[in-house]
Amino acid sequence: MALPATIREYRSQGVSHHDFIIQNVTLSKPRTNEVTIKIHAVSLQYRDLAVSKARYPGQKEKPVPCSDGAGEIVAVGKDVKGWKIGDRVSPNFALDHIHGDVTEAIKNTGLGGQIDGVLREYINVPAHSLVRIPDYLTYEEASTLPCAALxxxxxxxxxxxxxxxxxxxxxxxxxxxxxxxxxxxxxxxxxxxxxxxxxxxxxxxxxxxxxxxxxxxxxxxxxxxxxxxxxxxxxxxxxxxxxxxxxxxxxxxxxxxxxxxxxxxxxxxxxxxxxxxxxxxxxxxxILIGSVTQFEDMNRLFITRQVHPVVDKVFPFEEAIEGYSYLESQKHVGKVVIKVTKN
Ligand SMILES: NC(=O)c1ccc[n+]([C@@H]2O[C@H](COP(=O)([O-])OP(=O)(O)OC[C@H]3O[C@@H](n4cnc5c(N)ncnc54)[C@H](OP(=O)(O)O)[C@@H]3O)[C@@H](O)[C@H]2O)c1
The missing domain is CATH 3.40.50.720 (NAD(P)-binding Rossmann-like Domain)
Incomplete structure (x- = not known):
């Protein structure tokens, strides 16, 4: 698959989600230890509302929002082993939380807060952060797992x-x-x-x-x-x-x-x-979310018991701001999702 030269991403302006902008940016090639993921769906958290208002402890200024995404690998860095183009994956909430206890350095790799997040069409992430999506879940369902479920x-x-x-x-x-x-x-x-x-x-x-x-x-x-x-x-x-x-x-x-x-x-x-x-x-x-190892353990339970996440409402990429407002209204049960791709 030929990758686009530029992609769309949301960027917070640090006031509220109503001020988010969509911008076109260059898609860089993955580093040797990274993969490029085409994001298909993103789910929203209570935390995302705090980040949008610049009220989340330790967050970077004006990040690309959101921690939770699901998509497919479209490019693989030359040193990456065990992953291939077409694999369905999510990056872990904190990219470097592989196993064991959280540390400050690990916390500082939190997507959509401490570092830029997943509310964009493509993202490069280190291969060590990847978790395979269970086959029976759609991208919309899978996008709900990294933060709330874990x-x-x-x-x-x-x-x-x-x-x-x-x-x-x-x-x-x-x-x-x-x-x-x-x-x-x-x-x-x-x-x-x-x-x-x-x-x-x-x-x-x-x-x-x-x-x-x-x-x-x-x-x-x-x-x-x-x-x-x-x-x-x-x-x-x-x-x-x-x-x-x-x-x-x-x-x-x-x-x-x-x-x-x-x-x-x-x-x-x-x-x-x-x-x-x-x-x-x-x-x-x-609790501070969880590790890749715990994510894999959780997925085994979900697969065995065929647990389907409760997706309340899905908003298209262009209507992410409406999705945030819906989350803020607390009318939802379970998860609110943004569909990034059209199909
Ligand atoms: N520590 C962590 O690792 C971690 C990870 C994820 C989330 N969180 C935190 O966990 C909290 C929930 O996150 P979320 O993403 O699940 O939020 P959410 O989807 O926005 O759900 C919030 C729900 O809380 C309920 N609620 C509101 N006021 C309440 C009250 N006074 N007593 C009891 N329930 C109340 C409402 O449901 P009803 O209308 O049904 O009452 C509301 O819809 C947030 O504070 C978030 O920051 C922490």
């Missing part, structure tokens, strides 16, 4: 992996939480989900989630969780709420249970109360 997987299959029969609580129906529910169900857990909306809870029910709680009509949802678990509390919590939810999560978790500190959609730092945490022997584990 974060939920890292939580639930980290150092204290969930066991079949565990209770898992996920907060809200956004990207990370819906993947948390799907991974937990695929691993034999019972799932409790909270949401602002009964209509969104119905989507979770169709996925097989057993217990649904509307936190607007039932603001003391932690009591409901305790009732469901006969007073014991849940084994794992996907904690994306932050300040408005952390104390309720601490009531809902079982003694010596796992609270995975992932996000703060209700705003600000949560100020975890130390004494109640100690007296319940709660483990808090903050």
């Amino acid at each position: 974060t939920a997987y890292n939580a639930l299959h980290g150092p204290v992996p969930l066991k079949g029969g565990d209770y898992v609580l996920v907060l809200g129906t956004g990207g990370v939480s819906i993947f948390g529910a799907q991974i937990a169900l695929a691993s034999g857990a019972t799932v409790i989900i909270t949401s602002s909306s009964d209509a969104k809870l119905e989507v979770a029910k169709k996925l097989g989630v057993q217990h649904l709680i509307n936190y607007n009509t039932n603001p003391n949802w932690e009591d409901e969780v305790l009732k469901i678990t006969q007073g014991r509390g849940v084994d794992h919590i996907i904690e994306v709420g932050g300040i408005d939810t952390i104390q309720k999560s601490m009531k809902a978790v079982r003694y010596a249970g796992q609270v995975h500190i992932i996000g703060y959609v209700s705003g600000g730092d949560s100020g975890i109360p130390i004494r109640p945490a100690i007296h319940k022997a709660i483990t808090f584990r903050a």
Whole structure:
């Protein structure tokens, strides 16, 4: 396939997604250790909204947005082994997070934040960052995996992996939480989900989630969780709420249970109360996405259980700004996707 001399890319202007520009830039050849990926689809994260406003810690100025993309290899650097033209791939969220613990140097390779991201037609990335897309997934589905799915997987299959029969609580129906529910169900857990909306809870029910709680009509949802678990509390919590939810999560978790500190959609730092945490022997584990190795492990689970990501809405490349606005409105369940190619 002949590669184009120039390609289109979005570039943030550091104010909001409404100010994004599309520009034509030269497509450089891959370095010897890199491949060129033709991006077919990109998915949006809560983080992308923060980056668009220049509010993400450590981000570069005016980056090409977005961390999560899926596409096909169209050129291969001369030292690359194990990958060929036509392979369907995603780059990992942090390009250099191959395995093991995150470090500052690894964090600084985060696509669409610390370095330029994937909201463009082609990208060159090092071969060590690549993960093969499962055959049964479309590019739109596969584009949702690098951040939201891997974060939920890292939580639930980290150092204290969930066991079949565990209770898992996920907060809200956004990207990370819906993947948390799907991974937990695929691993034999019972799932409790909270949401602002009964209509969104119905989507979770169709996925097989057993217990649904509307936190607007039932603001003391932690009591409901305790009732469901006969007073014991849940084994794992996907904690994306932050300040408005952390104390309720601490009531809902079982003694010596796992609270995975992932996000703060209700705003600000949560100020975890130390004494109640100690007296319940709660483990808090903050998560920063995941590695290539964990991504490959997750894909094996997805393939075995044929997990299909929940794609709420797909926007064409030219309407990425509308896609961001839709994400910001929080009307979605699961993931919002940008289709970069026409077919
Ligand atoms: N640490 C990491 O590695 C990592 C990775 C990915 C994401 N994150 C963070 O995780 C959070 C979620 O990200 P995402 O991409 O899944 O977001 P998202 O798709 O935009 O989902 C946000 C959802 O959160 C729910 N929500 C809003 N306010 C809430 C509240 N007060 N209590 C409970 N739920 C509430 C809403 O669902 P309902 O209407 O159903 O309630 C909303 O749709 C963000 O803070 C993000 O930065 C962290």
